Amino acid sequence: MSTADDILDQIDTALHDTTVSPDAMRSRPRSATPRPPVLALTYESREAARQALEQAGRAFSELHRAFETAAPRLEQAAADAADLFRAMREGNACPAESREP
Structure with a gap:
């Protein structure tokens, strides 16, 4: 015949696969994967x-x-810069001076 301790050990093993000393208080063991x-x-x-x-x-x-x-x-400003680079490539000194306002 099983004793109460045998039954409790079987329950512990089945539920949590943990071992509990005979003098331990009955409590839920901590889970291996804690909840966030x-x-x-x-x-x-x-x-x-x-x-x-x-x-x-x-x-x-x-x-x-x-x-x-x-x-x-x-x-x-981008258009002026493009005009300036184009004029520099063509050899003109300053195209902005020849442009009308």
């Missing part, structure tokens, strides 16, 4: 994320407006 911590979304964390996204959206809008303002000037 669960992320708790609180009102404060959602509000902070919302504010950060709003700020990022405003910054992107400002950057977009600045680019829209600067784009024509950048395009003209």
